[in-house]
Amino acid sequence: MANKVILGISAFYHDSAAAIISNGEIIAAAQEDRFTRVKHTAEFPTNAVQYCLREAGYTIDELDAVVFYDKPILKFERLLETYYAFAPKGLRQFLTSIPVWLREKMFLKKLLRDGLSDIQKYDKKKLKLYFPEHHLSHAASAFYPSPFEEAAILTIDGVGEWATASICIGKGNSIKKIKELRFPHSVGLLYSAFTYFLGFRVNSGEYKLMGLAPYGNPHAERTQKYVDLIKEHIVHIKDDGSIWLNQDYFNYATGLKMVDDQKWEKLFGFPKAIPDGDLDQKHCDLAHAIQQVTEEIILLMAKEAVAVTGSSNLCLAGGVALNCVANGKLIKEEFIDNLFIQPAAGDAGGALGGAQIVHYMYFGNERTVDSENDSMKGTYLGPYFSEKEVLQSLKRYKAVYEKVEPFESLAKKTADLLKNGNVVGWFQGRMEWGPRALGNRSILADARNEEMQKKLNLKIKYREGFRPFAPSVLAEDCNDYFEMDVPSPYMLLISDVQKSRRNDLPEGYHDMDLWTKLYFKRSDVPSITHLDFSARVQTVHEETNPRYWKLLKAFKELTGYSVLVNTSFNVRGEPIVCTPADAYKCFMRTEMDYLVVNDYILKKTDQPDWENKEKWMETFKKD
Structure with a gap:
């Protein structure tokens, strides 16, 4: 088939980014915050798109497709159904958020077209826009650059449209979803809840929680007590790695905070940590406990992914795939022969995955695999300066x-x-x-x-x-x-x-x-x-x-x-x-x-x- 040039975009939540591929080759990719100097910016990635077009040598009119990394209409459906299910709880938040959704997210095509218009003039009638599902974009970002002809694909994050985790099978140029975990039950949101309770910022402080965990005493009675409390009151873990979160302890579905502070204080015996406040051993032990629980869940999910797909090659993506401690333990497991993790595993990586989905699954292009090396070019995909x-x-x-x-x-x-x-x-x-x-x-x-x-x-x-x-x-x-x-x-x-x-x-x-x-x-x-x-x-x-x-x-x-x-x-x-x-x-x-x-x-x-x-x-x- 003729060469296809595809631009992928992620934006409007956090970690806005753009990526461009030509004939399946990854040409350039960058996060918008590197240009604007506003960390984790959600704004339309104007600078990142400009850079990708410049690096690839194409205008917008020369693109075969522009791909957004998820389906906003499904997110809107989830928002409505969630508020309905929890009503009358969360009414104030509902009345605040719905006008924003109607103004911005429901008219996403216009936002994207306008954002591209700010970069350069183009023929809007010729522009082809695509909207794959969020977790499919994650899955594609991990599988297509991997050195595997066939692989199990596990994606885990906070939430996409409805899915919070998914298991897919990748073969050649196609990806098929096998099963998924759905909102409000989410490993990513569980980990973010503890990020919040220990005084760090949600969506950026999770790696601090991971860094604090080793300071916990794994042999202490208190640490094991915290593990038991988490499993008894907050999360029920099933044999296949799927989880059920007790919404009595959380506020993220309908409120403005992650958790019910008073219930968590009563459960663990101390108040929410103050940002930049003093941390002592109890905070470290709780960080160790949730890291241990998270590793257990990820391990079970990975086992299930290998079991249901029949492949011992495993690809990972989604924000939780940045949990290096869990990854280090996964690679030692005998049921996994080979592991590939998308280095831009969070939402930014969805820009690349979305572009790859359209290249391989919509346009039907063949995929060439190098069994020795991935195709990420070491992730050195951003600007160079002469x-x-x-x-x-x-x-x-x-x-x-x-x-x-x-x-x-x-x-x-x-x-x-x-x-x-x-x-x-x-x-x-x-x-x-x-x-x-x-x-x-x-x-x-x-x-x-x-x-x-x-x-x-x-x-x-x-x-x-x-x-x-x-x-x-x-x-x-x-x-x-x-x-x-x-x-x-x-x-x-x-x-x-x-x-x-x-x-x-x-x-x-x-x-x-x-x-x-x-x-x-x-x-x-x-x-x-x-x-x-x-x-x-x-x-x-x-x-x-x-x-x-x-x-x-x-x-x-x-x-x-x-x-x-x-x-x-x-x-x-x-x-x-x-x-x-x-x-x-x-x-x-x-x-x-x-x-x-x-x-x-x-x-x-x-x-x-x-x-x-x-x-x-x-x-x-x-x-």
Whole structure:
């Protein structure tokens, strides 16, 4: 068949994004918040669409289809039926939300057409709009880029139209839905409820809850008590992984809050945590308990997916697929032979999945599979900036810089800076797609430095001190550091640090307070070793990111270690940097020591004075 060019869009809820494919190949993809600097923005992705069109070299009139990632009419149906089922509860919320739905969501075609019109003129009569179901878009985003000819597909999130989880079978170019879990019963909403109760922001703080969980004492009576209370009062788990949530404890179906605060306080014995308030052991133990329950549910769902499809290849997508701890346990299960997780597993990834559905299932194009590699191109699908563009940005800020060539010299010099305890902003090539920085928009540091976690959290990222950091490691050396024998290029798997690298824990370690435990040196790579000796691993491959791979190689030659701390290039509440200007501003507003942009190195102490840092920190809402 003739080449088809398809633009996918997700918008109007959170994590607006755009993706474009040509003849089945993923050309470009980006989230809107990287351009607007408003984290998790729900606005129409004007900038992301412009970028995708520019990168692919097409106008809107040249597109064969534009695809929105879900069916708003079904969401409206769910809204009406939910309010009817719970009436008269939630009447005030119903009266508030229905006019918004009628004005915006019910006339989505017009919103999309108008959004595209703001980008460029086009023939509206020629434009073909498609609206696949939300969970089908998730399923497609995981299966079509995977290296599998056939696979079980499991999608889990908060809620799409009606579905909150689904099991599908993917074969060749087609996907067939087998079963689904329906609203209001949702693993994603269950996890978000605990995110809310522990003082974090819903739809952005779930990863904080996951990061807090290892601070819980798995051996404590209280932790097990919390697990029992959750299962007895809040969620009933069935053998196939489907769940039933007791709506007496929740408000999300008809109210403005996730849970009934008073009932949760009575059940667990303490009030909802205050955002940015003090966290103590009971909060950690509750985080551990819900993480344990969530892992149990995901494991049962995965078993069911493999059982009903007959395939031991498993693809994952949906926001819950970003739960790296659960993923790390899944990959060890004998019933799974191969696992692929869409790196942009949340709603942003739906833009790509929607485009792929139309390409393969509507237009009927054949799918070519590389059994060795996925087709995500390492997720390096965002904008690239030339030397000219970099220099324009640096000169605008009167920045002081040094060009270092060839790249081997740049890598060696950067490695030496890292070895000597410096924190380096690393800006290279095309921006990553998805929530993880994978070596192109990263802040890097020496994993051997036991003070580095504290320094990075408090002086660079300006975030909670308990937050963990992830390692990047040369793919070929991964097993030297971690108990992992599979690639993890997208930082979506948790693995344990090798026992030979661990230090013995002192007596009574699990009974110590959070901060005492945090600052105990647990291994020879302490800045990436979590309290339970785990780490969220990124394996770096020469084929997909040769520059980052060469940096790690240079660091190994200097130190004998081929692992670095890799955290996203941003501060708390800010999206990951997109442009050289974003990178320079973030560099200057934090206590980073050096910035490397393409072939240029910038030293903090050489730069001109910058604006008041405290004033700038008010720019971004804390997430």
